Amino acid sequence: MQAGRADLFRLLGDEDRLRLLALCAEEELTVGELAQLLGESQPQVTKKSQPLREAGLLATRRDGTRTLLKTELETDPVLGAAIEEGRSLCSRDGSLSKVPRVVAQREDLSKRLFESAQSELPPAPADASLLAWAPLLAPLLPGRTLAVDIGTGEGALLPLLSPLYERVIAVDRSAARLAQCGARIASWGLPNVRLREGSVEDPAVAEEITSRGGADLVVMARVLVHASRPQDSIASATRLLRAGGHLAVIDYLPHDDESLREQGHVWLGFEPGKLRTWLDAAKLYTLTVQPFHQPFVQPSLQIAVGRKPGDHHGHSH
Numbered sequence: 001m002q003a004g005r006a007d008l009f010r011l012l013g014d015e016d017r018l019r020l021l022a023l024c025a026e027e028e029l030t031v032g033e034l035a036q037l038l039g040e041s042q043p044q045v046t047k048k049s050q051p052l053r054e055a056g057l058l059a060t061r062r063d064g065t066r067t068l069l070k071t072e073l074e075t076d077p078v079l080g081a082a083i084e085e086g087r088s089l090c091s092r093d094g095s096l097s098k099v100p101r102v103v104a105q106r107e108d109l110s111k112r113l114f115e116s117a118q119s120e121l122p123p124a125p126a127d128a129s130l131l132a133w134a135p136l137l138a139p140l141l142p143g144r145t146l147a148v149d150i151g152t153g154e155g156a157l158l159p160l161l162s163p164l165y166e167r168v169i170a171v172d173r174s175a176a177r178l179a180q181c182g183a184r185i186a187s188w189g190l191p192n193v194r195l196r197e198g199s200v201e202d203p204a205v206a207e208e209i210t211s212r213g214g215a216d217l218v219v220m221a222r223v224l225v226h227a228s229r230p231q232d233s234i235a236s237a238t239r240l241l242r243a244g245g246h247l248a249v250i251d252y253l254p255h256d257d258e259s260l261r262e263q264g265h266v267w268l269g270f271e272p273g274k275l276r277t278w279l280d281a282a283k284l285y286t287l288t289v290q291p292f293h294q295p296f297v298q299p300s301l302q303i304a305v306g307r308k309p310g311d312h313h314g315h316s317h
Helices: 002-011 015-026 031-038 042-054 077-093 095-115 134-140 175-188 203-211 230-239 258-263 272-281
Strands: 058-063 066-071 146-150 167-172 193-197 215-221 241-252 285-292 301-307
Touching: 002 077, 015 031, 015 042, 015 058, 015 066, 015 077, 015 095, 031 042, 031 066, 031 095, 042 058, 042 066, 077 095, 095 175, 095 258, 167 175, 167 203, 175 193, 203 230, 215 230, 230 241, 230 272, 241 272, 272 285, 272 301
Parallel strands: 146 167, 146 215, 167 193, 215 241
Antiparallel strands: 058 066, 241 301, 285 301
Protein backbone atom coordinates (compact mmCIF):
# COMPACT_ATOMS: atom_id res chain seq x y z
CA MET A 1 0.00 0.00 0.00
CA GLN A 2 1.31 3.45 -0.94
CA ALA A 3 0.21 5.06 2.34
CA GLY A 4 1.90 2.22 4.24
CA ARG A 5 5.17 2.85 2.42
CA ALA A 6 4.95 6.56 3.08
CA ASP A 7 4.44 5.87 6.77
CA LEU A 8 7.43 3.54 6.76
CA PHE A 9 9.66 6.17 5.11
CA ARG A 10 8.57 8.74 7.72
CA LEU A 11 9.21 6.28 10.53
CA LEU A 12 12.72 5.48 9.27
CA GLY A 13 13.63 9.13 8.75
CA ASP A 14 14.74 9.48 12.38
CA GLU A 15 18.35 8.64 13.31
CA ASP A 16 17.46 7.58 16.87
CA ARG A 17 15.02 4.99 15.53
CA LEU A 18 17.63 3.75 13.05
CA ARG A 19 20.06 3.26 15.94
CA LEU A 20 17.44 1.30 17.90
CA LEU A 21 16.74 -0.95 14.92
CA ALA A 22 20.43 -1.61 14.33
CA LEU A 23 21.24 -2.41 17.97
CA CYS A 24 18.21 -4.69 18.32
CA ALA A 25 19.13 -6.44 15.05
CA GLU A 26 22.53 -7.18 16.60
CA GLU A 27 21.13 -8.61 19.86
CA GLU A 28 17.89 -8.93 21.81
CA LEU A 29 18.33 -6.18 24.40
CA THR A 30 16.47 -4.91 27.44
CA VAL A 31 15.24 -1.33 27.57
CA GLY A 32 17.81 -0.73 30.32
CA GLU A 33 20.65 -2.07 28.16
CA LEU A 34 19.55 0.13 25.25
CA ALA A 35 19.49 3.14 27.58
CA GLN A 36 23.04 2.33 28.66
CA LEU A 37 24.25 1.95 25.07
CA LEU A 38 22.57 5.14 23.83
CA GLY A 39 23.23 7.27 26.91
CA GLU A 40 19.53 7.95 27.42
CA SER A 41 16.93 7.26 30.10
CA GLN A 42 14.74 4.18 29.99
CA PRO A 43 11.55 6.27 29.51
CA GLN A 44 13.21 7.95 26.50
CA VAL A 45 14.08 4.58 24.97
CA THR A 46 10.55 3.30 25.60
CA LYS A 47 9.05 6.38 23.95
CA LYS A 48 11.33 6.24 20.90
CA SER A 49 10.80 2.50 20.42
CA GLN A 50 7.01 2.69 20.67
CA PRO A 51 6.36 3.66 16.99
CA LEU A 52 8.71 0.87 15.85
CA ARG A 53 6.81 -1.63 18.00
CA GLU A 54 3.45 -0.43 16.72
CA ALA A 55 4.68 -0.79 13.13
CA GLY A 56 5.79 -4.38 13.81
CA LEU A 57 9.48 -3.60 13.26
CA LEU A 58 10.48 -4.32 16.86
CA ALA A 59 9.29 -7.44 18.67
CA THR A 60 8.90 -7.30 22.44
CA ARG A 61 9.31 -10.07 24.99
CA ARG A 62 8.69 -9.92 28.72
CA ASP A 63 11.04 -11.47 31.27
CA GLY A 64 9.47 -10.74 34.63
CA THR A 65 9.23 -6.95 34.86
CA ARG A 66 11.81 -6.41 32.11
CA THR A 67 11.04 -5.81 28.44
CA LEU A 68 13.40 -7.08 25.74
CA LEU A 69 13.38 -5.75 22.18
CA LYS A 70 14.49 -7.50 19.01
CA THR A 71 14.33 -6.23 15.42
CA GLU A 72 12.02 -8.25 13.19
CA LEU A 73 14.36 -9.01 10.30
CA GLU A 74 12.54 -9.01 6.98
CA THR A 75 13.54 -9.14 3.33
CA ASP A 76 12.19 -5.63 2.74
CA PRO A 77 15.10 -3.75 1.07
CA VAL A 78 13.97 -0.46 2.63
CA LEU A 79 14.19 -1.92 6.13
CA GLY A 80 17.50 -3.58 5.28
CA ALA A 81 18.92 -0.25 4.15
CA ALA A 82 17.61 1.40 7.31
CA ILE A 83 19.34 -1.17 9.53
CA GLU A 84 22.61 -0.73 7.61
CA GLU A 85 22.39 3.03 8.04
CA GLY A 86 21.68 2.51 11.74
CA ARG A 87 24.73 0.22 12.01
CA SER A 88 26.83 2.94 10.42
CA LEU A 89 25.54 5.51 12.93
CA CYS A 90 26.15 3.11 15.86
CA SER A 91 29.63 2.30 14.60
CA ARG A 92 30.49 5.96 14.53
CA ASP A 93 29.14 6.71 18.02
CA GLY A 94 30.70 3.53 19.46
CA SER A 95 27.46 1.97 20.71
CA LEU A 96 27.64 -1.04 18.35
CA SER A 97 31.05 -2.14 19.64
CA LYS A 98 29.78 -1.93 23.23
CA VAL A 99 26.98 -4.46 22.71
CA PRO A 100 29.04 -7.60 23.61
CA ARG A 101 30.32 -5.96 26.79
CA VAL A 102 26.84 -4.83 27.87
CA VAL A 103 25.46 -8.33 27.24
CA ALA A 104 28.32 -9.93 29.19
CA GLN A 105 27.55 -7.65 32.16
CA ARG A 106 24.33 -9.61 32.67
CA GLU A 107 26.45 -12.20 34.50
CA ASP A 108 28.32 -9.77 36.77
CA LEU A 109 26.09 -10.19 39.83
CA SER A 110 26.06 -13.96 39.48
CA LYS A 111 29.86 -14.08 39.30
CA ARG A 112 30.24 -11.84 42.36
CA LEU A 113 27.79 -13.90 44.40
CA PHE A 114 29.41 -17.22 43.55
CA GLU A 115 32.92 -15.92 44.21
CA SER A 116 32.07 -14.30 47.55
CA ALA A 117 33.30 -16.08 50.62
CA GLN A 118 30.64 -18.33 52.06
CA SER A 119 30.42 -19.94 55.43
CA GLU A 120 31.71 -23.49 55.35
CA LEU A 121 28.79 -25.85 55.25
CA PRO A 122 28.89 -29.44 56.42
CA PRO A 123 28.83 -31.86 53.50
CA ALA A 124 25.24 -32.48 52.45
CA PRO A 125 24.42 -36.13 53.15
CA ALA A 126 23.96 -38.26 50.06
CA ASP A 127 21.23 -40.88 50.31
CA ALA A 128 23.63 -43.83 50.33
CA SER A 129 20.91 -46.47 50.43
CA LEU A 130 19.27 -45.07 47.30
CA LEU A 131 22.51 -44.30 45.42
CA ALA A 132 23.66 -47.88 45.98
CA TRP A 133 21.04 -48.80 43.39
CA ALA A 134 22.36 -46.36 40.77
CA PRO A 135 24.32 -49.07 38.87
CA LEU A 136 20.92 -50.59 38.07
CA LEU A 137 20.57 -47.80 35.49
CA ALA A 138 24.00 -48.31 33.92
CA PRO A 139 22.97 -50.92 31.30
CA LEU A 140 20.31 -48.50 30.03
CA LEU A 141 22.87 -45.82 29.16
CA PRO A 142 24.23 -45.72 25.59
CA GLY A 143 27.72 -44.71 26.75
CA ARG A 144 29.30 -44.66 30.20
CA THR A 145 32.85 -43.44 29.70
CA LEU A 146 32.61 -39.73 30.58
CA ALA A 147 30.00 -37.41 32.11
CA VAL A 148 30.49 -33.65 32.49
CA ASP A 149 28.59 -31.62 35.08
CA ILE A 150 28.65 -27.96 34.01
CA GLY A 151 28.07 -25.46 36.83
CA THR A 152 28.43 -28.25 39.40
CA GLY A 153 28.18 -25.81 42.33
CA GLU A 154 28.40 -27.85 45.50
CA GLY A 155 28.23 -31.12 43.57
CA ALA A 156 24.69 -32.29 44.28
CA LEU A 157 24.61 -34.47 41.13
CA LEU A 158 28.02 -36.08 41.56
CA PRO A 159 26.98 -38.95 43.87
CA LEU A 160 24.50 -40.00 41.16
CA LEU A 161 26.87 -39.59 38.19
CA SER A 162 29.97 -41.14 39.80
CA PRO A 163 28.74 -44.77 39.98
CA LEU A 164 27.25 -44.61 36.48
CA TYR A 165 30.30 -43.33 34.54
CA GLU A 166 33.94 -44.33 34.43
CA ARG A 167 34.97 -40.71 34.84
CA VAL A 168 33.15 -37.50 35.79
CA ILE A 169 34.46 -33.97 35.21
CA ALA A 170 32.74 -31.34 37.36
CA VAL A 171 33.16 -27.79 36.00
CA ASP A 172 32.43 -24.51 37.78
CA ARG A 173 33.79 -21.00 37.29
CA SER A 174 33.72 -20.29 41.05
CA ALA A 175 36.82 -21.37 42.96
CA ALA A 176 34.86 -20.92 46.21
CA ARG A 177 32.14 -23.33 45.08
CA LEU A 178 34.71 -25.86 43.85
CA ALA A 179 36.44 -25.81 47.24
CA GLN A 180 33.14 -26.68 48.91
CA CYS A 181 32.52 -29.31 46.25
CA GLY A 182 35.94 -30.84 46.91
CA ALA A 183 35.08 -31.28 50.60
CA ARG A 184 31.87 -33.06 49.68
CA ILE A 185 33.61 -35.36 47.19
CA ALA A 186 36.10 -36.36 49.88
CA SER A 187 33.24 -36.96 52.33
CA TRP A 188 31.28 -39.01 49.81
CA GLY A 189 34.33 -40.98 48.64
CA LEU A 190 34.00 -40.41 44.87
CA PRO A 191 37.38 -41.40 43.41
CA ASN A 192 36.52 -40.88 39.72
CA VAL A 193 35.44 -37.22 39.91
CA ARG A 194 37.80 -34.49 38.71
CA LEU A 195 37.11 -30.83 39.52
CA ARG A 196 37.82 -28.23 36.85
CA GLU A 197 37.65 -24.45 37.26
CA GLY A 198 36.19 -22.80 34.17
CA SER A 199 33.00 -22.37 32.19
CA VAL A 200 31.31 -24.23 29.36
CA GLU A 201 32.76 -21.71 26.88
CA ASP A 202 36.41 -22.09 28.03
CA PRO A 203 38.64 -23.45 25.24
CA ALA A 204 40.84 -25.24 27.79
CA VAL A 205 37.85 -27.13 29.20
CA ALA A 206 36.75 -28.09 25.68
CA GLU A 207 40.29 -29.23 24.82
CA GLU A 208 40.49 -31.51 27.85
CA ILE A 209 37.12 -33.11 27.18
CA THR A 210 37.58 -33.53 23.43
CA SER A 211 41.04 -35.02 24.05
CA ARG A 212 39.21 -37.78 25.94
CA GLY A 213 36.99 -38.37 22.92
CA GLY A 214 34.13 -36.18 24.10
CA ALA A 215 31.45 -36.69 26.72
CA ASP A 216 28.68 -39.27 26.74
CA LEU A 217 26.60 -36.91 28.88
CA VAL A 218 26.78 -33.19 29.57
CA VAL A 219 24.49 -31.90 32.32
CA MET A 220 23.62 -28.23 32.88
CA ALA A 221 21.35 -27.97 35.91
CA ARG A 222 20.10 -24.45 36.69
CA VAL A 223 22.94 -22.96 34.66
CA LEU A 224 21.17 -21.20 31.79
CA VAL A 225 19.35 -18.73 34.07
CA HIS A 226 22.78 -17.31 34.95
CA ALA A 227 24.02 -17.11 31.34
CA SER A 228 24.09 -13.83 29.42
CA ARG A 229 23.33 -15.70 26.17
CA PRO A 230 21.88 -19.15 27.01
CA GLN A 231 21.91 -20.21 23.36
CA ASP A 232 25.70 -19.83 23.32
CA SER A 233 26.02 -22.01 26.43
CA ILE A 234 23.99 -24.77 24.75
CA ALA A 235 26.11 -24.50 21.58
CA SER A 236 29.32 -24.73 23.66
CA ALA A 237 28.01 -27.71 25.65
CA THR A 238 27.13 -29.48 22.39
CA ARG A 239 30.75 -29.18 21.25
CA LEU A 240 31.79 -31.19 24.33
CA LEU A 241 29.69 -34.21 23.29
CA ARG A 242 30.92 -37.19 21.36
CA ALA A 243 28.76 -38.46 18.49
CA GLY A 244 25.63 -39.98 19.99
CA GLY A 245 26.18 -38.18 23.31
CA HIS A 246 23.39 -36.47 25.24
CA LEU A 247 22.94 -32.97 26.63
CA ALA A 248 20.56 -32.68 29.59
CA VAL A 249 19.39 -29.19 30.54
CA ILE A 250 17.43 -28.67 33.75
CA ASP A 251 16.14 -25.16 34.33
CA TYR A 252 13.15 -23.12 35.38
CA LEU A 253 9.86 -22.74 33.57
CA PRO A 254 8.80 -19.09 33.14
CA HIS A 255 7.88 -17.42 36.44
CA ASP A 256 7.61 -13.94 37.94
CA ASP A 257 9.74 -14.21 41.09
CA GLU A 258 11.82 -11.05 40.69
CA SER A 259 13.63 -11.75 44.00
CA LEU A 260 15.74 -14.36 42.18
CA ARG A 261 17.47 -11.50 40.32
CA GLU A 262 19.21 -10.80 43.64
CA GLN A 263 20.63 -14.33 43.46
CA GLY A 264 22.19 -13.60 40.08
CA HIS A 265 19.42 -14.92 37.86
CA VAL A 266 19.62 -13.15 34.50
CA TRP A 267 16.41 -14.80 33.26
CA LEU A 268 13.16 -15.71 35.00
CA GLY A 269 12.85 -19.12 33.38
CA PHE A 270 12.42 -20.21 29.77
CA GLU A 271 9.55 -21.15 27.53
CA PRO A 272 9.87 -24.86 26.58
CA GLY A 273 9.69 -23.86 22.92
CA LYS A 274 12.73 -21.63 23.40
CA LEU A 275 14.77 -24.57 24.72
CA ARG A 276 13.69 -26.64 21.70
CA THR A 277 14.76 -23.83 19.38
CA TRP A 278 18.20 -23.65 20.99
CA LEU A 279 18.68 -27.45 20.83
CA ASP A 280 17.70 -27.36 17.16
CA ALA A 281 20.12 -24.49 16.49
CA ALA A 282 22.90 -26.59 18.07
CA LYS A 283 21.97 -29.41 15.65
CA LEU A 284 20.85 -31.72 18.45
CA TYR A 285 17.94 -34.14 18.08
CA THR A 286 15.45 -33.20 20.80
CA LEU A 287 14.39 -36.28 22.75
CA THR A 288 12.19 -34.49 25.27
CA VAL A 289 11.25 -31.17 26.81
CA GLN A 290 8.98 -31.78 29.78
CA PRO A 291 8.32 -30.72 33.38
CA PHE A 292 10.91 -31.93 35.89
CA HIS A 293 9.02 -32.51 39.12
CA GLN A 294 10.97 -31.97 42.31
CA PRO A 295 8.98 -31.78 45.52
CA PHE A 296 9.28 -28.51 47.42
CA VAL A 297 11.20 -26.79 44.59
CA GLN A 298 9.75 -23.49 43.39
CA PRO A 299 9.67 -22.10 40.76
CA SER A 300 8.93 -25.24 38.78
CA LEU A 301 11.67 -26.91 36.75
CA GLN A 302 11.77 -28.52 33.31
CA ILE A 303 14.19 -30.89 31.59
CA ALA A 304 15.28 -30.77 27.96
CA VAL A 305 17.38 -33.59 26.49
CA GLY A 306 19.08 -33.51 23.10
CA ARG A 307 21.23 -36.11 21.35
CA LYS A 308 24.16 -35.32 19.09
CA PRO A 309 23.90 -37.10 15.71
CA GLY A 310 26.06 -40.20 15.24
CA ASP A 311 26.71 -43.42 17.16
CA HIS A 312 28.85 -44.38 20.12
CA HIS A 313 31.89 -46.53 19.39
CA GLY A 314 34.22 -48.37 21.66
CA HIS A 315 32.16 -47.98 24.82
CA SER A 316 31.63 -50.40 27.62
CA HIS A 317 28.11 -51.79 27.64
